[in-house]
Amino acid sequence: MTGRIALTGGIASGKSAVADLLAERGAIIIDADVLAREVVEPGTPGLDAIEARFGAGVLTPDGALDRAALGRIVFADPDARADLESITHPAIRERAEWLRAAAPPGSVVIDVIPLLVEAGLAGRFDTVVVVDTDEETQLARLRARNGLSREDALARLDAQASRERRLAAADLVVENTGDLDALRRRVAVLWGELTRA
Numbered sequence: 025m026t027g028r029i030a031l032t033g034g035i036a037s038g039k040s041a042v043a044d045l046l047a048e049r050g051a052i053i054i055d056a057d058v059l060a061r062e063v064v065e066p067g068t069p070g071l072d073a074i075e076a077r078f079g080a081g082v083l084t085p086d087g088a089l090d091r092a093a094l095g096r097i098v099f100a101d102p103d104a105r106a107d108l109e110s111i112t113h114p115a116i117r118e119r120a121e122w123l124r125a126a127a128p129p130g131s132v133v134i135d136v137i138p139l140l141v142e143a144g145l146a147g148r149f150d151t152v153v154v155v156d157t158d159e160e161t162q163l164a165r166l167r168a169r170n171g172l173s174r175e176d177a178l179a180r181l182d183a184q185a186s187r188e189r190r191l192a193a194a195d196l197v198v199e200n201t202g203d204l205d206a207l208r209r210r211v212a213v214l215w216g217e218l219t220r221a
Contacts, residue, residue: 027150029133029218032140034187035180036165037155038200038207043136045211051218052127054120055136063115064089073111078104099176099183113143132218141185146193153214154194157201159187 031046033039043053063070066087074094075083082094098105120135127133134153137145146152159181166177191197196217198210 028148029135029151029153030140030146030149031134031136031153031155032138032190032193033155033200034157034162034184034190035138036162036169037157038165038198039136039138039155041204041207042153042155042198042200042211042214043134045208046132046134046215046218049211049215051132051134051215052123053134053136054123056116056120057136057138059116059119060112063112063119068115070112070115074108077107077111095180099179102183105183109139109143134218139184141190141193151195151218152193153196153198153218154190155198155200156187156191156194157199161201 031039031043033042040055040057043051043055047053062068064074065071071083071089074089078094078097082090082097084090094108098108124133124135135149137143140146140149140152162181163174163177166172166180167174170177172180196214198207198214200207200210
């Protein structure tokens with residue numbers, strides 16, 4: 025399978041685990057979450073723009089981004105979230121294009137984009153892979169991972185596209201409701217699909 029490949033899924037669906045397993049098989053992973061952190065590091069234009077829009081209350085005492093403080097704002101206010109995305113998304117896309125151009129010829133390059141559907145980016149890719157799990161599993165993982173209340177975890181799920189919208193955008197689906205061994209087997213099948221001539 026050739027062309028541009030995107031990997032997406034809801035929060036706590038297991039995108040990172042799938043990306044790691046694909047990287048073990050030789051894929052070059054361009055992770056939008058990693059890039060999102062890079063473009064808002066201290067001293068970047070991204071962090072300066074976030075401070076200008078949201079105020080110094082979203083910074084830690086040492087001048088770094090206070091993700092929890094910013095999260096409380098943007099997950100409760102769609103307009104604030106849109107403002108944040110207008111700051112970060114162009115910088116993330118620019119960095120991703122640079123990394124893609126630097127990949128060796130013939131590489132399987134996979135863009136991991138959590139908000140692919142929400143940002144209307146699915147049409148930019150030849151193949152969209154969705155990591156899928158049920159909402160209760162997502163909630164349990166998210167609460168365990170981030171120490172969130174059920175209400176805060178639900179707010180984060182509700183801020184994203186519905187499971188149905190993501191699945192409608194999928195060319196390939198990786199179901200992730202079992203253990204790591206089951207996921208490893210599913211990723212092996214996916215890799216076969218992505219690398220077949």
